[in-house]
Amino acid sequence: MFQRSLMAGVALAAMTALPAAAEPKITLKLSHFLPPVHGIHTDFIKPWAEDLKQCTDGQVEVQIYPGGTQMGGVANQQEQVLAGVVDIAHGLTGIPRGRFPRTSIIDIPFLVADAGVASRTLWKLYPEYLKPEYRGLKVLALHAHNGGVIHTRDTKVTSMEDLEGLRIRTPSPAVSMMLEELGAEPVGMPPGQVYESLQKGVIDGTVFPWDPVKSFRLDEVLDYHLDGGVYTVSFFFVMNQRKYDSLPKGVRGCIDSLSGDALVARFGDWWDKWDQAGLDAVKAKGNEITELSDEERARWREELQPMINRYLESLKAQGVENPQEIYDAAQKYVSEFSN
Known part of the structure; x- marks a missing residue:
């Protein structure tokens, strides 16, 4: 009887000494169509992934598939996200044609020639005018390049x-x-x-x-x-909405903090650097x-x-x-x- 009580006490002590269960690790797949030497990859995508890992205390790891990889085809970025093949993608709104007719208005000649202005304009247009084109997608950013x-x-x-x-x-x-x-x-x-x-x-x-x-x-x-x-020409940075909704609240908060207004505001300076x-x-x-x-x-x-x-x-x-x-x-x- 005493021995059974002792063993039970030892077991209880061992259980209470165990650390709290760690948050489960999450791996997100992110694809884009540009080569790894492009500024989109080196200054934007890769640091964004690293910042997300840091913000989530290492809980989220992002696997990046750039242009030239199996998931890097320019025409496949939107459909890969919608199908859940990847979780996040960056792509061109004009390829393939006809998927983003509202967004394509920013491409009209002589409308805008500055990447920063064009990107902020797209983001301002998104809630009222462009949102219907992104059903099933969590839009993290829209942006455009400097005058062509x-x-x-x-x-x-x-x-x-x-x-x-x-x-x-x-x-x-x-x-x-x-x-x-x-x-x-x-x-x-x-x-x-x-x-x-x-x-x-x-x-x-x-x-x-x-x-x-x-x-x-x-x-x-x-x-x-x-x-x-x-x-100019426009681009999207989007996430599968179902995947986003399935993530823990803290992870969603980190994604939100690294996207939207704060991210869109950076494309003007970035594109000036890349163009140079x-x-x-x-x-x-x-x-x-x-x-x-x-x-x-x-x-x-x-x-x-x-x-x-x-x-x-x-x-x-x-x-x-x-x-x-x-x-x-x-x-x-x-x-x-x-x-």
Whole structure:
């Protein structure tokens, strides 16, 4: 009897001496389409994952799948998150086409040329105008790049006449319509295929901001650059809503604190840094850079206005009831944030 009591006491003492059960470890899969050398990976995605681990005291580990990996295809980012193949993804809203028609309004030429202003405008538009496009997704950030540049291999472009017949890689429907209106032949393709396509003469040029010139080594296959800041392109950073809802409250709080307003506000400075690296690469090679003249810019604006009207009208067929209202709101916020 005494022995049984002693053993019970020892067992009880051992149980009370055990530490409280640790929180279960959580692994989240995050994919994006850019190479690991790009600033999106080095300055944004990787530090974001590390900050989430630190905020959760090591409870959350993020596995990152960049471009070039099995989950890094540019056309698959949204569907991978919705299907639960990955938990979080960063992708281009224009590839594949037609999935984010409301968001694509930010891509309309001459609307905005500053990444910070464009990103804040998108985030301001999201709750009232863009949210229906992201069903099933927890939107962590929307953003855009600095004004795009027309990069060409053999033909120097300074006017719309110089674009006539050139095959130019395009990132989104709005930019495709812009190029077509200016006389070029838009060719849709993922960013990762541009180098080889330029090298083999499949395309004559591409539209990008400066940053991919460095990260995709395009300075090696380009000679001319027309810097006009005529358009931008938008991106999403999203999480599977069901996965988010299933996480402990503290983890959700950490994700929220690292996303939204605080994250969107950083893209302006980030993109200036990334663009500078691309511009430096072009200058180091000795490529020719031309600024779009004020006179030519005015011509482009006049030429592209009918295209802008057609583009907005075309969105109605894609289920956007109020494209002009969204465009007007975007113009208002661009003006507001620019000042």
